[in-house]
Amino acid sequence: MILDGKNYAAELKDVLTRQCTALKETHGRPPSLHVLLIGSNPGSLVYVSMKQKRAYDFGMQSTVHRLDETISKESVLNLIDELNQNKEVDGILVQLPLPAHLDANEIIDAVCPEKDVDGLTSINLGRLLRGTPSLVSCTPLGCMHILKQWRSDISGLNAVIVGRSTLVGKPLSLLLTHANTTVTLCHSKTHDLEIHTKQADILIAACGSPKLIRKEHVKPGACVIDVGMNRLTDGSLSGDVDFDDVVHIADAITPVPFGVGPMTVAYLMSNTIQAMKNAYGNLD
DSSP, X not given: OXXXXXXXXXXXXXXXXXXXXXXXXXXXXXXXXXXXXXXXXXXXXXXXHHHHHHHHHTTOEEEEEEEOTTOOHHHHHHHHHHHHHOTTOOEEEEOSSOOTTSOHHHHHHTSOGGGBTTOOSHHHHHHHHHTOOSSOOHHHHHHHHHHHHHOSOOTTOEEEEEOOOTTTHHXXXXXXXXXXXXXXXXXXXXXXXXXXXXXXXXXXXXXXXXXXXXXXXXXXXXXXXXXXXXXOTTXXXXXXXXXXXXXXXXXXXXXXXXXXXHHHHHHHHHHHHHHHHHHTTSOO
16 A cells, blocks of 8 residues: 555645635635745755745745844844734744754744644643644644554554654654554664564654665564655655565555655645634634
8 A cells, every 4th residue: 555645635735725715714814824944955945945835725825034044043033023923924934954053942932832833842842742732743743644544543553663853753753652552762872673663563764864664674564654855866865765675565655755745745734724723713
């Protein structure tokens, strides 16, 4: 079973587009997403351009604040404060990575939690830990959506995540725990990775290491979700899973590209819509 994130995202887009239309009709404007792009990181430029295009496709407003790489911390914090206070701004996203002189945690925590559509503020991460999430990081939400296409009830299964980032691995481990799976979180210091991954009914690779996961890491019949997106020396894209090596042993697997990526963008739009609903009293 190929878990086609592109198709799942298209299905979600139909639902979210209708919600955007309804919000515009009710409140006189569509949901509004503001992105802070600091510097000229090539990957960030591509991602932000894609996010803006997709926002327009969903019928949303999208504004990109392109800021010089040498901008001061105070200037960034002042802009975030202005956006926090603006009632017509629903979502704020700080595109990572940031230039070295800016503390990412400090900048992200300046975003109002109710507008934190990346789910990365300390408050939103704390809510997720407590089991009362408001806005959750988009990639973990996309992964959970994909898992539901494989099996509606994953309670009791063993889930192994390779990668412990705050953006993916850690919040995803909490979502899986709330779904009553037994979670193992592996990382660069894990000894004998294969011993852990071979126990996984659900194996999620999110470590940024091209083709790290091969068939010897995978339990036959497992669901394999590849969060990785790596550019190889020949210009081609690769995930963290060696797709050709694993596809014949897994019960279900996501491709790269068109697996998790489209779902991440779709859930960014979903979070922005949810933020606007919350601001107006959680109206549907």
